[in-house]
Every structure is written in structure tokens, then in C-alpha cells.
Amino acid sequence: MHLKELPNEIPETVFFYLIIRNFPRILTAADKSFKGLFSGVRYLGPVRASAERFYRHQDLEIGxxxxxxxxxxMVINSLDARMKKNLSKWISDNFGFELELEASGLHYELKIKEEHDAKFHNISDMGFxxxxxxxxxxxIWLETVGAVPRRHLGFTDANSRTLVIEQPELHLHPALQYRFGLAIAKVVSLATNFGFRIVIETHSSQMIEAIGESIRRGVIEDSDISIALFEKIK
Incomplete structure (x- = not known):
């Protein structure tokens, strides 16, 4: 047989036998790829834990x-004083409120101070x-600008991180939903170089509008964002 006589059959047959010969190596490569992908997925559910007035002190480092x-x-308590300050400033710059973890005996208090407010208030008094x-x-802060920036650890697309969030807008004022969308766009603009992705399931038109506005302002490229709309059909 000559290749010119059978231009399709010969390459297909050779390809088939090459696949069979290298099948164990292909499976090993696929296993490594899937393991790298799914071990890097973090998930936050749609209804997160309710705020408590006091949290019991636990001497644990959690990242x-x-x-x-x-x-x-406990995650916030694991940060040193400088990183706690950086976190609060980042939240203030992007969301318009400050965060503080205050030790009170054997308990913590999470406290919030909104813009134009004179003092911090316990999170349980600040709305759900x-x-x-x-x-x-x-x-998001921990994965991008926080305690362990992935790019400094040789983080690449081969072992990228994906943060999956269901309905982050639950119980948020529309104005804060919009600010969250702007912040997400800013994070994406910083994180695309070291393989960090965010997948969001949302019903918030304010978030979508904020992301669109970020594209118009040049904060991110339209190629950085993919929006899928789902409709119920018969």
C-alpha cells in the first residue's frame, strides 16, 4: 500500500495504533491534568453562615x-497585623466599608464600619x-492580593485556581451588588496573569451592568469575561 493510494485510511489506521500504544501515557497525562484542575477549585455556597455576635477563640492557623x-x-485571626490592615483597606477601597476582628477575652468579634460612620459595630447588628x-x-482577597499570592509560588495555568460562587448578591443592597461587580472586574484584571478564575452564578443585573461598565472603561477586556444566560424551556 502507498500513502497516495490510501490518503485517508493509512493515517487513520496509524493514528489508531499510536493511540493504543500510548494509551497508558495518555491516561496518566489526563489524570494529572484533571487532578491539577479540580484540586484548584474552591466553592462558596449560596447561603453562607449567619453572623454571630461572638466567636469562640481557637488557636488555629487556617488559610x-x-x-x-x-x-x-479564624482565617482572619491567622493573618498578622499588617495583613489584617491590608485586608481592611482593600475592602474599604472596593466595597466602602472597613473590617475589624477584635479579641474580647476568649472570644472574637467581627466588626464593620461603613463609610461616613464614626465607629465600628458588631457584624450581627449590621444586617444579614x-x-x-x-x-x-x-x-477573593486571599487568592489574589492577600496572604499567599499564587504568582509568587510559581502558579501557572497548568495548576490554576478557580473560585466558584453561588449567588454572592444574596441580601445585598443593589448599590453594593454593583460595587461587587466592579471589584470582581478589578480582581480579574490583576489575576489573569497567574491563572485565577472566578465562576459566578447570579441573578443580579447590577453585577452584570458593573462588569459591562468595567469593559467600557477599559479595566478589563471583553475576552476576559464570558456570560451565559439560562432560560427554562418546555
Whole structure:
């Protein structure tokens, strides 16, 4: 047989036998690829833990917020004073309020100070929305500009991180939903160089509008964003 006589059949047959011969190597490569992808996925559920007035002190170092945000005070407590200050400033710059973790005996208090407010207030007195959005905000900060920036650890697309968030807008005022969308766009503009992705399931038109506005302002490129709309059909 000559290749000119069978231009399609011969390459297909050779390709088939090459696949069979290298099948164990292909499986090993696929296993490594899937392991790298899915081990880098972090998930935050749609209804996060309710705010408590006091959190019991636990002498633990925790670097990740769990999917319900229940360990948020311990994560913040694990940061040194400089990183806590940086976190509060980043939240203030992007969301318009400050965050403080105050030790009170054997307990912590999470406190919030809004713009134009003179003092901090316990998070349980500040409305349900703050307890819902804070785990999301702190998770994003930790993955990008926070305690362990991935780019300084040789982080590449081969072992990228993906943060999956369900309905971050729950119980948020529309104005704060819009600010959250702007902050997400800013994070994306910083994080695309070291393989960090955010997947958001949302019903908030304010968030979508904020992301669109960020594209118009040149904060991010339209190629950095993908929006999928789902409609129920018969």
C-alpha cells in the first residue's frame, strides 16, 4: 500500500495504533491534568453562615474560607497585623466599608464600619448581607492580593485556581451588588496573569451592568469575561 493510494485510511489506521500504544501515557497525562484542575477549585455556597455576635477563640492557623464561611473569624485571626490592615483597606477601597476582628477575652468579634460612620459595630447588628458577602470578599482577597499570592509560588495555568460562587448578591443592597461587580472586574484584571478564575452564578443585573461598565472603561477586556444566560424551556 502507498500513502497516495490510501490518503485517508493509512493515517487513520496509524493514528489508531499510536493511540493504543500510548494509551497508558495518555491516561496518566489526563489524570494529572484533571487532578491539577479540580484540586484548584474552591466553592462558596449560596447561603453562607449567619453572623454571630461572638466567636469562640481557637488557636488555629487556617488559610482558606470554608464553603459556608463558618471559619471566617479564624482565617482572619491567622493573618498578622499588617495583613489584617491590608485586608481592611482593600475592602474599604472596593466595597466602602472597613473590617475589624477584635479579641474580647476568649472570644472574637467581627466588626464593620461603613463609610461616613464614626465607629465600628458588631457584624450581627449590621444586617444579614454583610455575613453573606464577607466570606466571598475574603476568599477573593486571599487568592489574589492577600496572604499567599499564587504568582509568587510559581502558579501557572497548568495548576490554576478557580473560585466558584453561588449567588454572592444574596441580601445585598443593589448599590453594593454593583460595587461587587466592579471589584470582581478589578480582581480579574490583576489575576489573569497567574491563572485565577472566578465562576459566578447570579441573578443580579447590577453585577452584570458593573462588569459591562468595567469593559467600557477599559479595566478589563471583553475576552476576559464570558456570560451565559439560562432560560427554562418546555
Amino acid at each position: 482558606e474560607v470554608d464553603h459556608k464561611g463558618e471559619n471566617l473569624p 448581607g454583610y455575613s453573606q458577602i464577607l466570606p466571598v470578599i475574603v476568599s
